[in-house]
Amino acid sequence: xxxxxxxxxxxxxxxxxxxxxxxxxxxxxxxxxxxxxxxxxxxxxxxxxxxxxxxxxxxxxxxxxxxxxxxxxxxxxxxxxxxxxxxxxxxxxxxxxxxxxxxxxxxxxxxxxxxxxxxxxxxxxxxxxxxxxxxxxxxxxxxxxxxxxxxxxxxxxxxxxxxxxxxxxxxxxxxxxxxxxxxxxxxxxxxxxxxxxxxxxxxxxxxxxxxxxxxxxxxxxxxxxxxxxxx
Numbered sequence: 001x002x003x004x005x006x007x008x009x010x011x012x013x014x015x016x017x018x019x020x021x022x023x024x025x026x027x028x029x030x031x032x033x034x035x036x037x038x039x040x041x042x043x044x045x046x047x048x049x050x051x052x053x054x055x056x057x058x059x060x061x062x063x064x065x066x067x068x069x070x071x072x073x074x075x076x077x078x079x080x081x082x083x084x085x086x087x088x089x090x091x092x093x094x095x096x097x098x099x100x101x102x103x104x105x106x107x108x109x110x111x112x113x114x115x116x117x118x119x120x121x122x123x124x125x126x127x128x129x130x131x132x133x134x135x136x137x138x139x140x141x142x143x144x145x146x147x148x149x150x151x152x153x154x155x156x157x158x159x160x161x162x163x164x165x166x167x168x169x170x171x172x173x174x175x176x177x178x179x180x181x182x183x184x185x186x187x188x189x190x191x192x193x194x195x196x197x198x199x200x201x202x203x204x205x206x207x208x209x210x211x212x213x214x215x216x217x218x219x220x221x222x223x224x225x226x227x228x229x230x231x
Contacts, residue, residue, distance in 0.1 A: 004151040006178075007170070015147050018135060020122070022149040023174040025221040029210040030175045032057040032197070033148060035086055035124065036155075036182035038065050038072035042190045043181050046197070047076060053201055055211040056080050060124045060146075063088030063108035065182060070115050077116040082213035085109050085123040085143060090184065092129040101137045109141075121215055122146045124178075146214065148176035154193040155180045163196040171204075174221070176214065 006012050006021075015021055023031070037043045037059055050057055059076050061083055066073050077083055087093065087104040088111075096104070105123060113119045123143040125134055130145065138145045152158075152166035167177065179193050201211070212220065 004153055004166075006147070006149065006151045007166075019130070019145040019147045020176070020218075021147050022172075022176055023217045023221045025174040025217070025224065027210070027220070027224075028173050028204075028208050029212055029217055029220070030171070030173070030177060030204065031214045031217045032177050032179065032201075032211055033060060033084070033124070033146075033214060034058070034179050034181040035060045036065070036090065036180050036184070037061055038069040038076070039182040039186070039190065040069055040072070042194060043069070043072045043076070045194060046181050047072075047079060047081075049194070049198060049201075050081070051079060053205060055201055055205075056082070056213045056216065057211065058082040058084055058122070058214040059181070060084040060086035060122075061108070061112065062086050062090045062182065063104075063111045064090075066108070066111045066115065070111075073112065073115045077118070080213075082122075082215055083112050083116055083118070083120055084146070084214070085112065085120040087123075087126055090126045092127055093125050093134045094129045094131045098133060098137055101134060102141065105138060105141055105143065109143075124148075146176065148178040150175055151178040152196075154190075154196065155183060155188070157189065157192050160192050160195050160199070163192060164199060167196065167200055174217065176217075
């Protein structure tokens with residue numbers, strides 16, 4: 001199986017110049033992020049597991065799923081998780097005209113705000129497809145574009161051991177981990193992802209890692225940098 005583009009150093013360096021990939025921090029903290037939901041069975045299981053371990057995550061939701069499962073978005077927000085914008089229909093944005101890119105982001109953003117009372121801060125382009133036009137429009141609309149540090153390709157269901165190996169390979173403080181609680185089809189299985197997340201969080205909690213939301217990771221790092229500069 002081909003590696004994730006994030007595993008190719010030259011590609012990763014380029015991506016990290018264009019979008020948020022990781023957050024430099026001396027603290028043992030990583031951000032768990034989940035794409036393509038909410039999902040009627042995977043997301044509740046995940047929320048139960050995260051609550052039991054007092055872990056926060058960031059969910060990049062798709063508008064067409066928010067319409068069907070808005071209560072899950074409300075529950076995630078109420079339990080302290082962050083909601084990000086993953087567009088309305090999960091289409092590759094790069095080939096679209098500017099008006100449709102803006103519509104995909106605006107519709108999803110309004111749906112999230114209608115449920116949570118908060119407009120998303122971050123957006124993640126579906127499938128990682130972006131170009132200068134996508135980044136420009138996203139920022140003009142007030143979003144910070146995000147990719148991540150580690151993409152174990154869990155949505156391809158390579159097996160829990162493979163997912164875990166890929167997660168371990170590049171895990172470091174400040175990492176942004178890309179995982180999936182949903183999929184293009186509602187019948188898509190994410191059981192391997194759920195099992196891997198359960199194992200990974202147990203391991204990292206035992207090592208003293210914290211799991212803030214993406215905003216929490218970014219803001220804590222910025223506050224720490226400001227403190228260092230003021231000394």
